Amino acid sequence: MNSLFHRDLWVEILSSLKSNGARTFVTAFGVFWGIFIMVLLLSAASGFETGIKSKFKGIATNSIFIWTQKTSLEYKGMPRNRWYHFDIQDAQAIKDNIKGLRIVSPQNNFTTEIKHITKEGSFKVEGNAPEFLGQKALKLTQGRFINQKDIDQKRKIAIIGWGLIDELYEKGEDVIGSFIKIKGVNFKVVGVFKDTSINGQKNIRAQQNVHIPFNTFSQVFNFGDRVNYFFITADDDQSATELKNKIITLLQTRHKINPKDKRAIGNFDLNEQFEKFNMLFATLKIVSFFVGIMILISGVIGISNIMLIVIKERTKEIGIRRALGATPMVIKKQIILESVFLTILSGMAGVSFASLILFFVNLKIDSMDPVDLMILNPIINLPTLFTIFIILVFFGLLAGLIPANKAVKMKPINAIRTE
Amino acid sequence: MIRITDIYKSYQIGKNTLPVLKGIDFNVDKGEMVSIMGSSGSGKSTLLNIIGILDEADRGTYNLDGIEVKNLNEKIAAKYRNQFLGFIFQSFNLINYKTALDNVALPLYYQGVSRKKREEKALFYLDKVGLSNWAKHVPSELSGGQKQRVAIARALASDPKVLLADEPTGALDTKTSYGVMELLQQINDEGKTVIIVTHEPDIAAMTKRNVELKDGLIISDKIIEPVRATLYV
Numbered sequence: 001m002n003s004l005f006h007r008d009l010w011v012e013i014l015s016s017l018k019s020n021g022a023r024t025f026v027t028a029f030g031v032f033w034g035i036f037i038m039v040l041l042l043s044a045a046s047g048f049e050t051g052i053k054s055k056f057k058g059i060a061t062n063s064i065f066i067w068t069q070k071t072s073l074e075y076k077g078m079p080r081n082r083w084y085h086f087d088i089q090d091a092q093a094i095k096d097n098i099k100g101l102r103i104v105s106p107q108n109n110f111t112t113e114i115k116h117i118t119k120e121g122s123f124k125v126e127g128n129a130p131e132f133l134g135q136k137a138l139k140l141t142q143g144r145f146i147n148q149k150d151i152d153q154k155r156k157i158a159i160i161g162w163g164l165i166d167e168l169y170e171k172g173e174d175v176i177g178s179f180i181k182i183k184g185v186n187f188k189v190v191g192v193f194k195d196t197s198i199n200g201q202k203n204i205r206a207q208q209n210v211h212i213p214f215n216t217f218s219q220v221f222n223f224g225d226r227v228n229y230f231f232i233t234a235d236d237d238q239s240a241t242e243l244k245n246k247i248i249t250l251l252q253t254r255h256k257i258n259p260k261d262k263r264a265i266g267n268f269d270l271n272e273q274f275e276k277f278n279m280l281f282a283t284l285k286i287v288s289f290f291v292g293i294m295i296l297i298s299g300v301i302g303i304s305n306i307m308l309i310v311i312k313e314r315t316k317e318i319g320i321r322r323a324l325g326a327t328p329m330v331i332k333k334q335i336i337l338e339s340v341f342l343t344i345l346s347g348m349a350g351v352s353f354a355s356l357i358l359f360f361v362n363l364k365i366d367s368m369d370p371v372d373l374m375i376l377n378p379i380i381n382l383p384t385l386f387t388i389f390i391i392l393v394f395f396g397l398l399a400g401l402i403p404a405n406k407a408v409k410m411k412p413i414n415a416i417r418t419e
Numbered sequence: 420m421i422r423i424t425d426i427y428k429s430y431q432i433g434k435n436t437l438p439v440l441k442g443i444d445f446n447v448d449k450g451e452m453v454s455i456m457g458s459s460g461s462g463k464s465t466l467l468n469i470i471g472i473l474d475e476a477d478r479g480t481y482n483l484d485g486i487e488v489k490n491l492n493e494k495i496a497a498k499y500r501n502q503f504l505g506f507i508f509q510s511f512n513l514i515n516y517k518t519a520l521d522n523v524a525l526p527l528y529y530q531g532v533s534r535k536k537r538e539e540k541a542l543f544y545l546d547k548v549g550l551s552n553w554a555k556h557v558p559s560e561l562s563g564g565q566k567q568r569v570a571i572a573r574a575l576a577s578d579p580k581v582l583l584a585d586e587p588t589g590a591l592d593t594k595t596s597y598g599v600m601e602l603l604q605q606i607n608d609e610g611k612t613v614i615i616v617t618h619e620p621d622i623a624a625m626t627k628r629n630v631e632l633k634d635g636l637i638i639s640d641k642i643i644e645p646v647r648a649t650l651y652v
């Protein structure tokens with residue numbers, strides 16, 4: 001290894017590259033271009049991923065949502081088109097029977113009149129569990145969310161969306177500690193939230209919801225033990241999609257639903273959606289790499305070709321060097337290193353130029369509203385750079401190998417005799 | 420120094436075999452200065468290249484300073500060329516993008532001599548051929564005679580046992596040729612063995628022994644009293 005970094009060797013390499021300056025440059029361009037395209041494509045893919053994922057930020061993506069619908073098949077003496085409800089015991093049953101779930105939170109909701117002093121309007125009220133905060137992209141801007149005591153004591157407290165403040169309050173009025181009337185019942189406001197999901201940012205209605213404790217909702221609005229929705233999040237090492245069928249089967253048994261009835265239990269599989277995105281991004285990355293490598297290969301073939309021509313032109317020189325005592329190893333080493341050096345140099349030039357362009361693209365992106373963007377922060381990361389470097393070294397070796405072998409194949413005397 | 424017995428060499432040209440050396444016996448002792456003469460195509464260069472381990476004989480034995488030269492792999496061959504042999508060519512064969520100094524230092528580079536030592540030695544030999552002032556010049560800035568002097572300095576740099584010169588004056592005018600011969604005589608005076616291929620009788624007359632080749636055989640081999648080149652310079 002030591003000899004690889006010997007100054008004399010590099011003086012030799014540089015002087016022979018310099019002696020072919022113009023051609024060295026033209027040769028290097030193929031690799032430069034391949035890497036340039038590859039870096040841009042990879043960065044675009046990564047930026048696209050960051051952009052899309054930012055829209056899922058704060059949401060527990062490994063989740064499914066379940067709700068009740070009408071049955072569509074008869075079963076055990078029950079008619080079709082029957083309305084049924086989940087109940088609060090289902091939550092415990094799901095937790096007990098299906099391993100690998102992190103949160104099972106029930107929800108009931110409706111839209112109703114909400115009034116504060118003189119101002120009023122019709123808004124959505126949700127009865128939620130404390131864990132719900134970790135499942136949705138909700139950010140508390142003031143106060144607190146529902147806690148276990150609120151549930152246990154069925155406290156009449158509310159957390160309101162920030163979009164409600166303008167609707168119900170005067171300017172400068174204190175929100176925390178104030179009271180609102182939901183369907184005529186007084187609730188004390190203990191928190192204000194902001195929905196940071198993409199839906200929340202696009203849709204003002206999402207910022208005007210009211211959250212109250214699930215148990216309070218059931219009692220005050222006479223829901224008994226019925227539940228309309230379950231928000232279920234799986235453990236990080238589990239897939240919600242894989243557990244979905246187990247959950248549905250369990251609920252079917254508990255509510256006498258025909259196992260073949262696909263319509264009775266409505267569900268939305270966020271995890272599956274998210275996985276589809278992940279697949280898309282993975283595919284994009286592979287395609288970028290593939291396209292880049294293809295261009296790179298043509299660049300490398302170019303380098304190999306030019307090296308072959310250079311070797312041919314330098315046949316005599318190589319013969320002279322061998323007459324002076326250069327072993328085939330020394331000659332080969334020099335040619336291969338020339339090739340690797342050239343490949344890395346032009347590749348890194350490609351990376352640098354692409355980075356420069358990305359820098360300006362990022363400047364532009366930063367000046368725009370992230371909500372409207374599908375691409376965020378398109379950059380190339382260090383592991384990818386490292387991979388590119390390894391690929392360059394490998395291709396450089398490959399490009400130098402054939403010319404290097406050719407260079408020493410000829411007998412020294414024949415090499416010297418060539419003109 | 421050199422013991423060659425019954426050497427044969429032929430070249431394959433298409434389907435035909437062209438015999439070039441047809442049984443050469445040739446010995447050279449240490450300190451000799453030998454010229455090889457003969458008409459074009461008689462095999463002079465071929466013989467010299469075999470002596471220089473740049474080419475290999477088909478048959479026969481070659482012993483260089485006690486070492487049997489036979490079926491060497493390229494690595495060993497390169498080592499022997501580097502340590503035992505110094506080459507001087509008709510067309511100089513300097514590396515055109517390297518300075519005179521770097522050209523002379525090249526054999527030392529392949530010996531693994533350190534940069535500083537190399538430059539020191541190279542400068543010493545450049546001085547010996549009278550070109551220390553031209554050390555930083557590239558070959559294109561030198562005259563033919565100067566180029567050949569640089570080549571001689573390069574051949575001397577690794578202090579070889581034998582200098583092999585294939586028509587060293589072939590590309591030079593008479594006056595310059597004598598200058599080069601003066602230098603080679605001087606080097607021989609210091610004890611170095613020198614073998615020169617030439618077809619110029621006046622150059623051959625400046626060596627101590629004349630060997631004549633004809634159709635791949637040595638037809639005459641005689642010791643002579645060398646003419647000192649100094650007289651003509």
Ligand SMILES: Nc1ncnc2c1ncn2[C@@H]1O[C@H](COP(=O)(O)OP(=O)(O)OP(=O)(O)O)[C@@H](O)[C@H]1O
Nearest residue numbers: 430431432439457458459460461462463464465466
């Ligand atoms: N590598 C080779 N391949 C084929 N033929 C060759 C090769 N080298 C030499 N020859 C042939 O062998 C013969 C002898 O060549 P050589 O170079 O030894 O002659 P020479 O005595 O040095 O002649 P000159 O005075 O012209 O230099 C010539 O006919 C030449 O064409």
Ligand SMILES: [Mg+2]
Nearest residue numbers: 463464465585
């Ligand atoms: Mg010849």
